[in-house]
Amino acid sequence: MPRISFSTLLFSSFLCTAVTVDAQTLNMKEAIQTAITNYGTIKAKGNYVSASKQTVEQARREYLPNFTLAAQHDYGTINGQNGPLSALGGLSTASSGPALAQQNWNAAFGALYLSNINWDFFSFGRIREKINVSKATLKRDVNDLNQEIFQHEVRVSGAYLNLLAAQRLTKSQQKNLERATIFKNNAALRAKNGLIAGVDSSLANAEVSNAKIALTKAIDLEQEQANRLGILMGVTATGFKVDTASINHVPQSILLADTNVNFKEHPLLKFYRDRVNVSNQQLNYYKKLAYPTFSLIGILQGRGSGFDTNYPNNLNAYSHNYGDGVNPTRGNYLFGVGVTWNLTTILRNSPQVKAQRYISNGLENEYELVDQQLHAQLALAENKIKNAMDNYNEAPVQVKAASEAYLQKSTLYKNGLTTIVDLTQALYALNRAETDRDIAYTNVWQALLLKSAAMGDYNLFINEF
Numbered sequence: 001m002p003r004i005s006f007s008t009l010l011f012s013s014f015l016c017t018a019v020t021v022d023a024q025t026l027n028m029k030e031a032i033q034t035a036i037t038n039y040g041t042i043k044a045k046g047n048y049v050s051a052s053k054q055t056v057e058q059a060r061r062e063y064l065p066n067f068t069l070a071a072q073h074d075y076g077t078i079n080g081q082n083g084p085l086s087a088l089g090g091l092s093t094a095s096s097g098p099a100l101a102q103q104n105w106n107a108a109f110g111a112l113y114l115s116n117i118n119w120d121f122f123s124f125g126r127i128r129e130k131i132n133v134s135k136a137t138l139k140r141d142v143n144d145l146n147q148e149i150f151q152h153e154v155r156v157s158g159a160y161l162n163l164l165a166a167q168r169l170t171k172s173q174q175k176n177l178e179r180a181t182i183f184k185n186n187a188a189l190r191a192k193n194g195l196i197a198g199v200d201s202s203l204a205n206a207e208v209s210n211a212k213i214a215l216t217k218a219i220d221l222e223q224e225q226a227n228r229l230g231i232l233m234g235v236t237a238t239g240f241k242v243d244t245a246s247i248n249h250v251p252q253s254i255l256l257a258d259t260n261v262n263f264k265e266h267p268l269l270k271f272y273r274d275r276v277n278v279s280n281q282q283l284n285y286y287k288k289l290a291y292p293t294f295s296l297i298g299i300l301q302g303r304g305s306g307f308d309t310n311y312p313n314n315l316n317a318y319s320h321n322y323g324d325g326v327n328p329t330r331g332n333y334l335f336g337v338g339v340t341w342n343l344t345t346i347l348r349n350s351p352q353v354k355a356q357r358y359i360s361n362g363l364e365n366e367y368e369l370v371d372q373q374l375h376a377q378l379a380l381a382e383n384k385i386k387n388a389m390d391n392y393n394e395a396p397v398q399v400k401a402a403s404e405a406y407l408q409k410s411t412l413y414k415n416g417l418t419t420i421v422d423l424t425q426a427l428y429a430l431n432r433a434e435t436d437r438d439i440a441y442t443n444v445w446q447a448l449l450l451k452s453a454a455m456g457d458y459n460l461f462i463n464e465f
Contacts (some may be wrong), residue, residue, distance in 0.1 A: 010049060028160050028241045028465045032231060035156040036149055038234025043252035045145040052138035059134040062127045063295070065119030073326050074110045075097025090191040098312035108318045109325020116364040117298040129284050136281040140274035146269035152232070154453045158446065159229040160242070165442035168244050173218045177211040179406075179427060184208045184416065200420045207424055214431075247445050250392065251464040254385055254448045263374055266456030272367040279360040286353045292341030294336035299335075302328035374454055381451035388440065388447040395437035404427070 005101035036042060187204035226240060236309075263269055308317035319325070409426035412418040445461075452461035 004164060009248040018088050026228075026242055027244070028157065031229070031240075031460065032153050032156055032462070033158050034235065035152055035233045039152055039232065039233065041151060042145070042148055045141070045148050049141045051148070052134070052141045056134040056138050059127075059131040062130060068114070068116040068118075070114040071118070073391055074112075075325070076107055076270040084303050088242070089461050091281070097307065100315075104149050104315060106315060106318055108320060109304075109322050111304040111328065113302040113328055115300045117296070119296045121296050122294040124288055126291065126293075127287070129281065133278065133281040133285050136274065136278040140278050141154040143267065143271040143274050147271040150267040150456070150458055152454075153458050154449060156229070156232045157449050159225060159232055161247070161445050161449065162225050163222075163229055163242055164166065164244055164247055165243060165438055166218065168227055169435060170215070170218045170222055170440070171244070171445070172431070172438055173211070173215040174298070175434070176427070177208070177215050178428075180204075180211040183410070183427065187227075187287035187420070189267065190408060203420050203424065207427065209433075219377050232318050243290070246465060247441050249443060250389070251448050251461075252388070252442065253417045253464060254451075261378065261455055262373060263456070266374060268376065268456065269367065269371060272370050276363045279356060279363050281358040283353065283360060285438070286349060290346045292339050295338045295361050297334070297336045297338055299333065301334075302333045302382040303330045303332075303421055304328045305330075342431055344385060365383055373454075380453065381447060384443075384447040384450060389441040391440040394417050394442040395433075398433040399437050402430040406430040 083379065184201075184204035184207065190200075190203045230236065264273075304325055304327045306319045306321065308314075308319075311317045406413070406423075406426040409418055409423045413423045415422065445464075447462050448464070452458055
């Protein structure tokens with residue numbers, strides 16, 4: 001069953017990325033360009049495209065006739081025997097000497113010079129179909145490269161957004177730690193002066209420890225995702241500094257309704273369609289194998305021999321001289337037209353044709369499945385956009401209310417009018433509100449990325465940066 005690699009990537013609400021020494025400043029478009037240039041799979045598929053181009057050129061040269069040059073110099077006897085014979089696998093007729101009454105061991109030099117042209121000038125379109133198969137394969141590989149680039153753009157964009165979210169979360173956890181530290185220092189001072197119970201100071205210390213642990217977890221997740229982004233970019237660096245302010249606005253394209261979506265131009269569907277086309281071209285080629293082949297034949301032959309013309313009458317009429325044997329003294333030419341048709345090929349080839357037809361049907365089924373998945377993914381993206389926008393609009397309300405509650409509880413606690421438990425709950429609520437805000441901002445962009453991936457239009461997303 002075919003899989004769409006970017007689908008699972010975008011279903012998570014958020015992931016995190018990394019911060020290490022010597023962090024690099026990186027924007028989204030630079031990350032995408034670096035990833036396309038460096039990623040191993042993309043480079044590999046680029047080489048496959050180059051190989052397919054050469055295969056097309058090789059298929060075109062099948063039209064060229066076979067042109068063979070041959071020469072041989074021999075030394076041996078020429079005892080002959082009356083009887084039929086056939087040359088197996090050779091390009092010329094067999095040679096023989098006189099049929100003598102008994103064996104002798106007279107030997108001399110001989111030579112054969114041969115040029116041969118054999119051209120299959122008509123084969124019912126077999127070569128043309130082979131070229132078409134190569135062209136369809138090239139087109140498939142080109143679109144395979146394009147869809148790999150498209151999917152990788154989506155993968156890198158998702159990882160980059162996760163990095164943005166992680167760094168925002170880290171800042172929120174840092175602010176939470178600062179608030180907890182101020183709260184702890186205040187509680188410790190008041191407990192020392194006997195204004196509050198000592199247990200309040202202990203609870204404040206526990207809250208600081210909890211904030212430190214939360215910050216460490218955020219940094220840990222950030223580092224994991226940074227490593228993943230580095231792998232996707234094909235670089236060894238694992239520290240990236242990104243502009244978290246780049247997702248503080250709502251992308252304009254997310255508010256537009258897309259009524260005319262041409263899924264046939266989706267990079268993934270084009271690749272799956274080309275797989276079907278290659279199989280169909282292969283099917284046509286296999287059908288052509290059952291037809292005969294018409295050939296033109298041309299042969300020019302020269303021969304030399306150290307045996308004289310009257311050797312049958314005088315067995316001493318031969319020379320051991322090399323020059324006498326290799327000098328061509330006789331020549332022949334031959335032109336002809338031939339046809340070859342192996343009728344059993346029809347029987348042998350029939351199962352192969354049927355098998356290829358089943359393969360084409362199977363590839364067509366996979367194409368239909370991917371098409372259904374993309375339609376479903378677009379519907380899901382629209383729902384995610386709606387939900388993300390709802391949370392985006394609600395997040396500031398939650399942060400404002402939580403900030404006011406924390407300020408109120410903090411003031412009341414300083415004046416001894418509320419307990420530390422109430423203040424701790426307010427601190428937790430504010431931290432949760434800031435975290436939800438950071439996730440909500442990122443999820444708006446993740447939803448747009450999912451829509452862009454489903455529509456096959458990456459510009460819908462990247463043009464917002």
